[in-house]
Amino acid sequence: MADAEKLSADFIEAVQNVLASKDETARKQMLGTTMQAMAMLEAPVDAIWKLIMSPHAPSALMTLIKAGVIQEIAKTDSPSSADKLAQATGADRLLIVRLLRPVSAIGVVEETSQEEYAPTPITKALVGRVLSGGYQFMFSAATRSLANMPFYLEKTGFKNVEGIPGPFQDAHGTQDGMFPWLIKDPALMGNFNAFMTGQRIDRKQWFDIFDVENILLKGSKTDQNAIMMVDVGGGEGYDISMFHKRYPEAPGRLIVEDLPAVIDSIQELAPKVESKKHDFFQPQPIKGARCYYFRSILHDWPDDDCITILKHTAEVMTPGYSKLLMSEFVLPASNTPLYPALLDINMMAVLNGMERTEAQWSKLLDAAGLEVVKFWSVGAETEGLIEAVLKS
Numbered sequence: 001m002a003d004a005e006k007l008s009a010d011f012i013e014a015v016q017n018v019l020a021s022k023d024e025t026a027r028k029q030m031l032g033t034t035m036q037a038m039a040m041l042e043a044p045v046d047a048i049w050k051l052i053m054s055p056h057a058p059s060a061l062m063t064l065i066k067a068g069v070i071q072e073i074a075k076t077d078s079p080s081s082a083d084k085l086a087q088a089t090g091a092d093r094l095l096i097v098r099l100l101r102p103v104s105a106i107g108v109v110e111e112t113s114q115e116e117y118a119p120t121p122i123t124k125a126l127v128g129r130v131l132s133g134g135y136q137f138m139f140s141a142a143t144r145s146l147a148n149m150p151f152y153l154e155k156t157g158f159k160n161v162e163g164i165p166g167p168f169q170d171a172h173g174t175q176d177g178m179f180p181w182l183i184k185d186p187a188l189m190g191n192f193n194a195f196m197t198g199q200r201i202d203r204k205q206w207f208d209i210f211d212v213e214n215i216l217l218k219g220s221k222t223d224q225n226a227i228m229m230v231d232v233g234g235g236e237g238y239d240i241s242m243f244h245k246r247y248p249e250a251p252g253r254l255i256v257e258d259l260p261a262v263i264d265s266i267q268e269l270a271p272k273v274e275s276k277k278h279d280f281f282q283p284q285p286i287k288g289a290r291c292y293y294f295r296s297i298l299h300d301w302p303d304d305d306c307i308t309i310l311k312h313t314a315e316v317m318t319p320g321y322s323k324l325l326m327s328e329f330v331l332p333a334s335n336t337p338l339y340p341a342l343l344d345i346n347m348m349a350v351l352n353g354m355e356r357t358e359a360q361w362s363k364l365l366d367a368a369g370l371e372v373v374k375f376w377s378v379g380a381e382t383e384g385l386i387e388a389v390l391k392s
């Protein structure tokens, strides 16, 4: 017993040291270890109950966000009563009290006294554009699909998901892929774009680990028409703007491409960055760039679609000059950490896509006439940058 107490105290001290170090990679690693330790400590019945009860609090939270209750609690630092929340939002007082019980129990808000609720750091983070957008998008697009997925896959005889129709189409009663579906709902598309843009703000960027100077800048063309980078499916242009901020003197044009609705929704872009409406299933109009950059694109698509996208890129790459860079997860062949493993299921449920291992990436590139130069590791959790060129 005494030993268990000392070991627990040592563990807490180790966690505190990691937090004090402000090392994001170490923090994530410690989080992974803690989750593994929790799984070991839980009795099977605890683990199974936790799984059974896992959709409930997120569902209560989504309802409270939709009703505006979370936003109301976040407005002030002092506690708000259930009566006041009901008055401000028009939601039923008893419903608010019931929904806030699990949400308080998991620390998203704090019940400071009976039926009075104050914001926590999580409440404040949750109402920001990025996470509020992410939460609402994921709940609307992914959660429904995930809940329905076992029943859909049973109907298919448990075939791997490799294109439309898939779990998303079955759950949402549509023949559209997720992106055309999303474009029909501008508010949800705004949530998605905010989420995509914001989710890596605090993370290491690909150019923090990639040798930009020697691989991209050295030897790149400097004439007026030279193109340094095309960010294909670049959303709101966050990554390419960050690249420009870091390398303002880099020669050549910088171009972000995406679907018309996304390009039209861009609110702010660095002046040097140009935008272009382009469907990546059509031939790539920008030829001979120093680099074609794809972030979180290929994991959205099954192999056949990826090969089409990559072939269109390979067709315009200049041999010995153009590079293909893909910022993606690279799964280990075994013992995948939880987060990328869950992302793979997410890709299956929402986009009929998948996360891939080194072997799967190499095979995909090979089929499009490309070859891997190097798998760069961006940090913990298997995030990577895949550098490729035309096959020699």
Ligand SMILES: C[S@@+](CC[C@H](N)C(=O)[O-])C[C@H]1O[C@@H](n2cnc3c(N)ncnc32)[C@H](O)[C@@H]1O
Binding pocket: 179, 196, 197, 232, 233, 234, 235, 236, 238, 257, 258, 259, 262, 278, 279, 280, 281, 294, 295, 296, 297, 300
């Ligand atoms: C997962 S998001 C990644 C966005 C951005 N690269 C990032 O990491 O923030 C996928 C992007 O692909 C775009 N997209 C989807 N289908 C497309 C198509 N057929 N042609 C061009 N872009 C497309 C979406 O609009 C979206 O911006």
